Amino acid sequence: MLLKGMTEKTQKNYMKGGFTLLEIIVVLSIMSFLAAMIVPFIGHMNNTQKTKDTHEILRNIRTAIIGTPNVFDSEGIRIIGGYVKDMDAFPKLYEAEWDNTNKVWKWKDDDEEVVNGRGQPRGLWEEGRSLGSTDLTEDAPDYSSWKGPYLYYPKDPYPENTKELEKQLKGVDELDDLDPDDKGRFEQRYVEGKLSDAWGRVLYFIKQDTAEGPSLLMISAGPSGKIVLPDPGEKYNQNADKENEDNIVLEIKHREWYNLAQRTEATYEILENIRTAIIGPQNVYDREGIRVIGGYVRDMNTLPKLYEPIWNKEGLRWDWDEDKEEVEIGKGQPRGLWEAGLSLGDPDLAEDVPDYSRWLGPYIDYPREDPFPDDTKNLLEELKKSALDRLDGLDEEDKKRFQQRHVGGKLSDAWGEALYFIKEGSGNETSLLMISAGADGEIILPDPSIGDTHYDKDAVNPEGKGNKDNIVIKITPNEWYEPRNIGKEEETMEILQELRRAIIGRVDAIDAMGRKNVGGYIGDIGDWPKLYYWDDDFDDPSWIEFLENDYEELYGQPIYLWKKKTDPLWKGPYITEPWGIGGNQLIRDAWNNEIYFEIDRNSDGNEYLRITSPGIDGNIDTEDDLYIDIFDYEWKSGDIAMMDKKKIEDTIKILERVREAFLGADAFDASGRRIVGGYLGDMGDWPTFTNISSSDGITEYQQPQDLWKIKEGAGQGFEWRGPYIQKPIDVLRDAWGKPIHFELNENENRLIIISGGADGKVDLDADDNDDIARYIDKSEWKVGTITVRGNIYNESYDPKEITVKLHHKPKGSKEKVITVPGRSETGPGYHGINLQVEDVVCGKRNFEIIIEGEKREIDIFIGIGGTQSPTKERLNFYIKRPPDEVDPPEEDE
Known part of the structure; x- marks a missing residue:
């Protein structure tokens, strides 16, 4: 193809010669066009990445301020970290001014906060001066809680910018000497020591109020680098100004870190x-x-006692000083809600330490876990750094913070700070205040040293902080005392009356003679119930009896009102066995308090037993005590107990029954002779007195065991026909339950049956003895000499002889006579009997008649006194009492 107007030769030469100027211009135009299209596209791609990076920068700053987002505890409350967790506020925003001499930004942290974008949160990477410095304003933060840095010191991401910007300052003394555009560009781009975005431009921080509380805006000017900041008092509006349209904004809202509603609700x-x-x-x-x-x-x-926690530096824990007086004004905690203290009675404890034997807790979980363990670690590190390694080594502010924030083992609120407990009033009028210091952690407690004992919800300190946001719940007397008191006094008085009846019987009880009938324990035992205290000896814990009649304030428990007593007179139990084990087994009132028993003597010399309920407060010897008294004159007459008179009568009856067991009933036959029966009448001799151990297994007493135990080998005409008395559990006893004594004088053939009386001591020869005795003399069951006269008739024939034997003593003793036939003037033949016998045992005696080898036995009766014996089996006889016999002596009472 040939170009128009050129020959082939010319065209070939042209091609060999290169581009024409026109061609070059065309090519350059095309390339310029393409470059104009590509460069903005590359810039757009670069801004997109920087936007992403800026978002990441803002999120990192957010984490430094409030911690990792969207992390919640078991209660659903957001876990706050970072600066806000430690300082409990957004970081202050301080403006920097240029130090042209040192070529650095210098922070004006002693000035007012700049909240409209020109300040930065310098506290994220560098600690400011602590509150208290005279150079600081009142609202400067207290950096004693600062645990940063929370961010690394901010460096300029494009240090070449720094060099270029510093060239602008040549020949300039101050930043204000630059024209406004250059100054603005310098402030935005010189970011060494300031937080900046991905373009290397300074970040802007704005605090502004919202309906839910203050929020913090973190702003990058975005790709354009343009921003319009709000005037003081105005709010930032991204849509109001065109320059702000590409700004990159991250807002930290108040609810994201403060959680006031949630924490308040959780604390309630x-x-x-x-x-x-x-x-x-x-x-x-x-x-x-x-x-x-x-x-x-x-x-x-x-209400639970409030005890002050004492720091245990070895165990790194709080111990409880329960042996000291109660701490009522805020410093103590109710440790008894989760752990029982020592029991009442320990001599090292104060008098008002509660008796934890009634404790059935825990009533709340042990507050072991610190809700903010990182705080604990940091606080412990600070404590270890202190000079003395103990709380006193800290200054007052640090000590207060340690006590408030180290809450492992203490009750705390939803902010992880210790709760405060205050008691107001006294006795039954006591109220208990449970207080959280609230969101600001500030509380003003009453000061008892100036007579201030009441918590003031409106109290504030000079800085304007105080109790305004405290969260308080109050337990009033009508919530814990009055409901418990309704009906409890009457119920407790009935319990006391029941105890009185168990001890002494009914007040209105009288016997058939119109005498006061003493019942219950005293009616049976004849003495006050012994009082016992629990000795919690490690090897052998047991009930120990108090010494008698010391009349000191010794309170005990009458355990034998329900425990079986070895004394046979004990007929209990007199009350239902109280619940509990060992020292916790106590008689209790309607409030479940221990009922106290005390034996004392009044000013008139009367001994009495006082039974006391400590009332609603559980403390003995206070004004709400309820008690009844049992006086000795209610069961004694002089020195003799009223029931002892009855026991004397009963003992006489017992001794008479024993005497009757020996002699038989006091009865007479038709001829007026006393009938001798019982053991002596049947066996004809004293029983064997055997040593028998009493139920205590220690003491032995001589007892007539043959009265209830079969005895063999008495001899012809004598036979054991018992038992003559009921077999005792161990030994024969009187109405006091004391063993009956037997004294046999074999020379005088006399037996004395003795009760030791009320005191149980046998001493008949003592002038003041109260012994009761009964006697059995020989003359009551034996006669000295008797004559047996009679005739034995036989109508068929007269035997040559008849042998007559009278078995008048046991063990083969007998008298024998041989008779010869005779004739009666009025009838058939007879044999006359005339038999004289000495020392004859009265009763049914065996008369043996032998007629020509044939034996016949006849029982005849030999009595005491009388005249003529009736005829029996044609044997006529009478017994003549010797003239020298005398009546037995009178019996003593």
């Missing part, structure tokens, strides 16, 4: 749970409409 829930642990659930009533009390108060009958 914590306090309500503690309230439930103390007095039980609300709005629970019995059938009478009386509020049912539960929790600690139900068991312990009082």
Whole structure:
């Protein structure tokens, strides 16, 4: 193809010669056009990446301020970290001014905060001066809680910019000497020591109020580098100004870090749970409409004691100083809600330490876990750095912060700060305040040193901080005392009256003779019930009896009102066995308090037993005590107990029954002779007195065991026909349950049956003895000499002889006579009998008649006194009492 107007030769030469000027111009035009298209596209791609990077920078700053986003605890409350967690506020925004001499930005942290974009949160990477410096303003933060840095010191990402910008300052003394555009460009691009975006331009921070609270805006001027900041008092509006359209903004809203509503609600829930642990659930009533009390108060009958925690530096924990006086004004905690203290009675404890034997907790979980363990670690590190390695080594502010924030083992609020407990009033009028210091952690407690004992919800300090945001729940007396008191006094008085009846019987009880009938324990035993205290000896814990009649304030338990006593007079139990084990087995009142028993003597010299309920407060010897007394004159007449008179009568009856067992009943036959029966009448001799151990297994007493135990080998005409008395458990006893004594004088053939009386001591020869005795003399069951006269008739024939034997003593003793036939003037033949016998045992005696080898036995009766014996089996006889016999001596009482 040939170009128009050129020969072939010419065209070839042209091709060999290169591009023409026109061609070059055309090519350059095309390339310029393409470059104009490509360069903006590359710039756009670069801005997109820088935008992403700037978003990442803002998110990192956000994390430094409030911690990792969207992390929540088990209660659903967002976990706050970073600067806000430690300082409890957004970082202050301070403006920097240029130091042209040193070529650095210098922070004006002693000035007011600049919140409209020209300040930066310098506290994220560098600690400011602590609050208290005279150079600082009142609202400067207290950096004692600062645990940063939270960000690395900000460096200029494009250091070559720094050199170019510094060239503009040549010949200039101050930044204000530059023209406004150059100054603005310098402030935006010189970012060494300032937070900047991905373009190397300074970031802007604005604080502004919202309906839910202050928020923090972090702003990059974006790809254009243009931004219009709000005037003081105005809000930033991204859409209002065209220059702000490409700004990159990240807002930290108030609710993201403050969580006031959630933490307040959670703290109220914590306090309500503690309230439930103390007095039980609300709005629970019995059938009478009386509020049912539960929790600690139900068991312990009082509000929990508040004890001050003491720091244990070896164990790195809080210990409880429970042996000191209660700390009522804010410094103590109710440790008894989750852990029982030592039991009442320990000599090292204060008098008002509660008796934890009634404790049925825990009523709340042990507050072991610190909700903010990182705080704990940092606080411990600070403590270790202190000079003395203990709390006193810290200054007052640090010590207060340690006590408030180190809450492992203490009750705390949703902000992880220790709760405060204050008691107001006294006794039954005591109120308990449970307080959280609230969001600001500030609280002003009453100062007892100036007579201030009441918490003031409106109290503020000179800085304007104080109790305004405190969260308070109050347990009033009508919530814990009055509902428990309704009906409890009457119920407790009935318990006391029941105890009185168990000890002494009914007040109005009289016997058939119109005499006061003493019953219960005293009626049976004849003495005050012994009082015992629990000795918690490690090897051998047991009940120990108090010494008698020391009349000191010694309170004990009458354990033998329900425990079986070895004394046979004990006929209990007199009350239902109380619940509990060992030292916890106590008689209790309607409030579940221990009932106290004390034996004392009044000014009139009367001994009395006082039974006391400590009342609603559970403390003995206070004004709400309820008690009744039992005086000795209610069961004694002079030095003799009223029931002892009856026991004397009963003992006489017992001794008479024993005497009757020996002699038989006091009865007479038709001829007026006393009938001798019982053991002596049947066996004809004293029983064997055998040593028998009493139920204590220690003491032995001589007892007539043959009265209830079969005895063989008495001899013809004598036979054991017992038992003559009921077999005893161990030994024969009187009405006091004391062993009956037997004294046999074999020379005088006399037996004395003795009761030691009320004191149980046998001493008949003593002038002041109260012994009761009965006697059995020989003359009551033997006669000295008797004559047996009679005739034995035989109508068929007269035997040559008849042998007559009278078995008048045991063990083969007999008298024999041989008779010869005779004739009666009025009848057939007879044999006359005339038999004289000495020392004859009275009773049914065996008369043996032998007629020509044939034996016949006849029982004849030999009595005491009388005249003529009736005829029996044609044997006539009478017994003549010797003239020298005398009546037995009178019996003593």
